[in-house]
Amino acid sequence: MTFxxxxxxxxxxxxxxxxxxxxxxxxxxSVLGTKPQNLPVALVVLDQPAQLxxxxxxxxxxxxxxxxxxxxxxxxxxKLVGSEEEARQGLDERDYYGALIVPADLSAGVxxxxxxxxxxxxxxxxxxxxxxxxxxxxxxxxxxxxxxxxSGELSATLLEQLGQQGNAIPVAAAKSLLxxxxxxxxxxxxxxxxxxxxxxxxxxxxxxxxxxxVTAVTLFLASQxxxxxxxxxxxxxxxxxxxxxxxxxxxxxxxxxMASGWYGMELSQGVDTWLFLWLAGVSFFLxxxxxxxxxxxxxxxxxxxxxxxxxxxxxxxxxxxSQATHxxxxxxxPLRFAAGGMREVMYYGGLDAVGSNAVVLWAIAGGFLLLxxxxxxxNGRARQTVSDARAQG
Numbered sequence: 001m002t003f004x005x006x007x008x009x010x011x012x013x014x015x016x017x018x019x020x021x022x023x024x025x026x027x028x029x030s031v032l033g034t035k036p037q038n039l040p041v042a043l044v045v046l047d048q049p050a051q052l053x054x055x056x057x058x059x060x061x062x063x064x065x066x067x068x069x070x071x072x073x074x075x076x077x078x079k080l081v082g083s084e085e086e087a088r089q090g091l092d093e094r095d096y097y098g099a100l101i102v103p104a105d106l107s108a109g110v111x112x113x114x115x116x117x118x119x120x121x122x123x124x125x126x127x128x129x130x131x132x133x134x135x136x137x138x139x140x141x142x143x144x145x146x147x148x149x150x151s152g153e154l155s156a157t158l159l160e161q162l163g164q165q166g167n168a169i170p171v172a173a174a175k176s177l178l179x180x181x182x183x184x185x186x187x188x189x190x191x192x193x194x195x196x197x198x199x200x201x202x203x204x205x206x207x208x209x210x211x212x213x214v215t216a217v218t219l220f221l222a223s224q225x226x227x228x229x230x231x232x233x234x235x236x237x238x239x240x241x242x243x244x245x246x247x248x249x250x251x252x253x254x255x256x257x258m259a260s261g262w263y264g265m266e267l268s269q270g271v272d273t274w275l276f277l278w279l280a281g282v283s284f285f286l287x288x289x290x291x292x293x294x295x296x297x298x299x300x301x302x303x304x305x306x307x308x309x310x311x312x313x314x315x316x317x318x319x320x321x322s323q324a325t326h327x328x329x330x331x332x333x334p335l336r337f338a339a340g341g342m343r344e345v346m347y348y349g350g351l352d353a354v355g356s357n358a359v360v361l362w363a364i365a366g367g368f369l370l371l372x373x374x375x376x377x378x379n380g381r382a383r384q385t386v387s388d389a390r391a392q393g
Contacts, residue, residue, distance in 0.1 A: 022305065034320045036075040036138050042087040042099035043068065043078045050107040060107040060121075060181075064150055068100070074142050075319075091128045091188050092348065097317070098139035099126040110154060110180050122182045123147060130189030130347030133198030135317040144183060151181040189347045192266030200265060201342035202314030204255060205335055208281045209307055211251045215244050216288035217300075223293070237376035240289055241369055248281035272350035273342070276358070280338035283361040286368040287334060293375040310335040334364055 047061020069078050079096065081087045087099040101124040109121030125143045127136040158180065191198035219240045226236040256274045259265040267273055291299035310333040313321065321330055330336055341357035351358075 034316065034322065034325075036135060036317070036320050038077040039075055039097050039135055039139055039317070039319050040079055040095060041076045041139055041143075042081045042090055042096045043102075044081050044084055044087050044099065045102045046084075046104040047102050047106040048104050048108070050111040052111050058107045058111050060110050060150075060154065061102045064102060064123075067150060068146060071146065074146065075138065076142060087126075088188075091126065094128075094131050094344070094348070097128050097131055097135045098143065099128075100124070100143055101126065106181075110158070113158065113180055120182050121180055122184055124184045124186060126186045126188055128189055129187050129191055129198060130343060132315075132317040133191060134315075135319065136187075140185060144185075147181055147183045151179055154180045191347060192268065194264045194266060195346075198347075199315040200259070201346055202311075202339045204259065204277060205280065205314055205339040205342060206307075206311055207255060208252060208277055208338070209284050209335060211255070212244075212248055212281045212284035213288050213303060213307075215247050215251070216285050216292055219244055219247075220289065220292040233376045233378075237293055237372065240293070241286060241372060244285045244289060245282050248285050249278045252277040252281045267346065269345055269350040272345050276341055276345045276351060276354065279358065279361050279365070280341065283334060283338070283365040283368075286365050286372065290368040290372040290375065293372055294378075306333065307335070309333070314339040334361070337361055337364075 043065065045061045045065045047059070047064075049057050049059040049062075052058050068074070079090075081090065081099075084099075084101050087096070087101065090096045091099060103122065103124075106121055106123065109119050112118045113121070125140055125147070127140040129136045191200070196203055223236040223240055227233070253274050256267065256270060256277060260267050260270065288299075288303055291302060295302075309329050313325070313330050313333070314335060318326055318330060337357045337360045341354050341361065344353045344355065344357065345351060
């Protein structure tokens with residue numbers, strides 16, 4: 001029974017419980033129960049009222065605007081926009097997950113269905129897939145369902161008015177009246193082939209984090225060995241960023257080549273993707289390396305937890321997250337800035353499309369580089385203090 005008298009046996013259930021709670025919160029707590037809410041979508045209503053053959057006025061665009069903006073069941077935050085060009089510019093600038101374009105002749109097209117010369121009455125739904133495929137799909141499906149409901153109400157209204165006139169309705173006209181609004185769908189900034197349904201930026205960010213972590217650990221071990229061999233603090237720590245940047249640059253190039261060459265990932269901006277991934281990898285490496293040089297291997301606990309808390313969020317739209325998850329994890333984790341920048345590079349036109357994400361990554365790289373150099377200064381002073389004490393002794 002000596003085995004059961006060991007203290008560590010009694011502590012093992014507590015340790016397991018702590019691991020389950022921490023990693024459960026990291027891998028499940030941040031994503032379970034998430035739901036889309038307040039997804040920004042542009043609404044462009046250009047429709048002009050038209051006269052029905054019976055003499056009444058028809059303003060389909062205004063009716064749609066009132067119904068859509070008052071529909072609380074849709075997880076959409078409508079942004080009223082004055083023109084299609086303005087809406088498309090907002091899509092390019094990642095302001096909207098989609099857009100609904102109501103053309104100027106919609107009412108005229110619907111009214112024509114009750115006359116002798118019917119013509120199509122169309123609206124356009126534009127999904128901005130590059131921002132987030134899941135969110136864009138929800139927007140497209142939600143708007144499609146809303147258009148079916150509006151079309152059904154219009155159909156009932158028109159058929160009732162024609163029935164009151166007592167005239168026979170041609171078969172072709174009757175079919176058109178059953179579905180008076182035709183929906184045209186369009187996708188902009190598509191993810192491309194073999195992009196993991198638009199999740200490739202998040203996946204490549206995760207792989208780059210792991211590659212940078214391996215680089216940081218191996219160079220830290222090399223630094224420790226150099227110190228034991230008698231190297232000064234500066235001589236063992238300062239070379240780490242130089243070597244790390246070179247290794248990460250090569251690793252990021254290999255990752256882009258592997259994704260494209262081995263797995264057929266469509267990369268329209270291959271060089272730009274590599275350069276931004278290099279920046280992301282360098283910022284990761286410097287963060288990891290600085291913490292290792294200051295804290296030693298206990299820093300690995302921080303880095304592993306940071307990875308596990310961040311990974312589930314990288315491919316989710318921020319509007320899906322709870323307020324606590326958004327504020328306490330998503331808002332600051334460095335991995336999400338890398339994934340967001342990768343999305344801009346891969347789906348919105350290369351490095352020219354990168355905004356504040358690149359600025360944040362440069363700031364992380366610069367800040368932790370200074371922190372790592374400070375570790376060299378601190379270790380050098382500590383070693384000098386020990387040497388002085390020994391000399392005095």
